[in-house]
Amino acid sequence: MRNLSLAGVLLAATLLLSGLPATAQDDPPMAIADTSSPRATLRSFIDASNEVYGIIRTEYVFDRTNPAHSAAARRQLDCLDVSNLPAFARDDRAREVAVCLKEILDRVQIPDWDEIPDIEAIEAAGGFEKLSRWRIPGTRLTIARVEEGTQKHEYLFSPGTVDRAIEYYRSLETRPYRTTGPATSPKMYRWYMSVPGDPWVASVVRRLPERLKFGRTLGMTNWKWPGLLLSALVAVGAMVLLYGVGMRLGRWARGTRPLAYVLTVVFPVAAMCVPKLFEHFVYSFLTVRGTPLYVLGFVVNAVFTLAAIVVVFASFSRIAELIIASPRIRPQGLNAQLIRITCRLLSLLVAAIVFVVGGQYVGIPVGTLLASAGIGGIALALGAQDTLKTLFGTVMLMADKPFQVGDRIVFRNYDGVVEDIGLRSTRLRLLSSHQVTVPNDELARSDIENIGRRGCIRRVTDVHIPLDTPREKVERAVTILREELDGHEGMDPEFPPRVFFLDFLPTAFAIRVIYWYHPPNYWDYLAFGERFNLAVFRRFEEEGIRFVLPQRLTHTSVESRPAALEVQVQAEAPTADRPAGLAAAGE
Structure with missing residues (x-):
């Protein structure tokens, strides 16, 4: 059996390598389907379908790696609205639908091109809103304008039309091909199902x-059955061989050779890849199509999901043993057991996620499965609600990765650097040097601002000039600001500085200054801001341009005795849109 499996692997590798192109080809310019009107769409679809048909008939092959072949197929599919097709089978289903639509069009009477609405006809009818759909007379084929x-x-x-195209073709399959109108592609569906x-x-x-070549058994062309059965035997033999070798080496290395035990995870990972390699071979070389392809897709995805679950359990088991192999942990101690239990629980959780995600591709009613599992987990959830919330919060943080150790984050009223992410909580070192411990479930359900991942620091500031400043000096002030920021330190060419005479305020002329500092080093940003402020201050003094002074209000009592002098600076709160004075809004 082992020799047979190895021979099968070599045979599959030979077939795969033989299908690779010997030399690289330059991709020709790809024409685009014209879908600007019903006439343009129908003409583009028929022309592209006839081109695909010509390739199949003359070359007896449809190679998706050939740029000319793939370009014609792409123009054909660009005429279809496949938004309702399931994502996991969208491309395969769309190709079959396109062939069925062409077979239908070859059997029904198509109006003259002048009778099919084009852009001029749409405009004459009152615009796209008045002519958003057009149906080919005497058929159930509709061309509609996409709105999103x-x-x-x-x-x-x-x-x-796309959803019922295959069924519609079955009902018209016995009709004769039309003899007038656009060129037909006789027996295109048979050729599509047969060519490699x-x-x-x-x-x-x-x-x-x-x-x-053309006969079919159980919906698949006869010549494909030997290749399918042989490749299936090779795939099964390869998986059995990989799992057998991996289990034997795992038992040999576990407990005594931690590193070797970890490396044995390569075998279940390789076994997990076998179903996808089998699918690629069947899809690319045998070109199985139609219902057999959907059945094979179901089986391959189911096996791949189960193999992925095996990889999850194997990986967490090896991770636990690698941690326990540390000199600080006794293999039989309480900490070692806690590590094994934790890894086992995590593997169950990850395996459940993999099963649910994979179930979407094999047709398992996920909603029913989750509802049934939920009833059994109510007791556990009620008994350990807080602990489970914290654990799930940790899982969410690990999955989403909103921050990592060393990042500076803002969470509620806390602003600090992440020091440690634990199983239950995360520790922050605040800017005040205090340490804060936050439960992970609170972090998972709250908004977190990650300052450590910002790409730059933006400064927005307004320069206020007195209302009695002449126009020439206002223009000069704008020019000075732009000159000081021209090619400034930390400037990214994609984010040039912006300076504008913004507004007439009741007390001053406002000039808005915006610039971005790269990289986002806060202390370098402050140092540059200081140099910029002093340079502007110096040049304003040289030009005789004054900044607006604070408004002073003197209150006098009823008895005409001077009251306390009160000085108020009229300034708005610094925000991202309108910061006050020369205060930076970048931090």
Whole structure:
């Protein structure tokens, strides 16, 4: 069995390598489908479909790695609104839908091109709102204007048309092909289901009799069955071999050779990759299509999900043993048991997440599964509510990674540097040098501002000049500010400084100054701000430009005795949009 598996692996590798192009090719310029109107969309789709058909008939292969082949297929798919198709099978389903739509169009009467609305006809009808949909007469094929998404404002075959295209084609399959109108592509669906995706495989299949090339069994072309069964046996044999070797080496290394035991995780990881390699081979070389492809996709995703769960358990087991191998931890001590239990709980949690995510691709009703599991977990949740909240908060922090050790963050009223992220809490060293311990569940459900990850420091400040300043000096003040910031220290060319005469205030002329300092080193930023302020101060003095003085208000009592002198500086609170005076808003 082992020799057979190794031979199968070598055979699969040979087939994969034979499909690689011998030399690199320069991609030709890719034409784009015109979807500006129903006429343009229908013409682009028919032309692209006929081009795909011509490639299949003349070369008897459809190689997705060939730029010319992939460009024609891309123009074909660009005419479809596939927003309703499931994400995991969207591309495969869309290709089959495109072929079925072409088969339908080849069997129904298509109006003359002049009768199909173009941009001029749309404008004559009152605009896009008046002609947002157009149906091919006598059919259930609709071309509609998309109002959202990446293909917004394009005319595409509607989601309803795409959803029922395959069923619609089955009902019209026995109709004869039309003899007038645009060129047809007879038996395109049969050719689509039969041709291989690799030139080397095509050279072999071309020599087979018609019954093997085009005959189908259980929805799949006959010539593909031997390759599918052989590759499936190779994949199963490879997985069995990898798991067997990994388990044997794991038992040999566990407890005595920690590093070697950790490295044995390579075998389950390699086994996890086998289903995807099998899928790639079946998809790219055998080009299995239609219902068999969806069945294979279900099986491959199910096996891949189970293999990923095995990798999760194996990885956490090895992580625990590697930690326990530290000289500070006794293998049989309480700490070692706590580490093993913690890793086991984490592996169960991660495995459950992997199962739920993978279940979305294999059709498992995730909602029902979660509801059933929730009933059984109510008792545990009620008994250890606070602990579970903290643990889940830790998991969320580890998954989202909003900060890391060494980052400066702002959380509620705390501003400090992260010193440690523990299983239950996170420790912060505040700017006042005090240490704060925050439960992880509070961090997970709160807004966190990560100052340590900012890309730059922005300063926004207003320079106020008295209202009696002449216009020439106001213009000169703006020029001075711009000159001082021209090519300034820490400037990124993508963020040039901005200086504008902003507003007429009741007490002053306001000049808005904005600049960005890179990299975001706060002390360097303050030093540059000081040099900038002093340079502006000096040049204003040289030009005789004054800053606005604080407004002074003197209050006098009723008896005309002087009251206490009160000095108020009229200034607005510094915000990101309107900071006061020369105060920086960058920190």
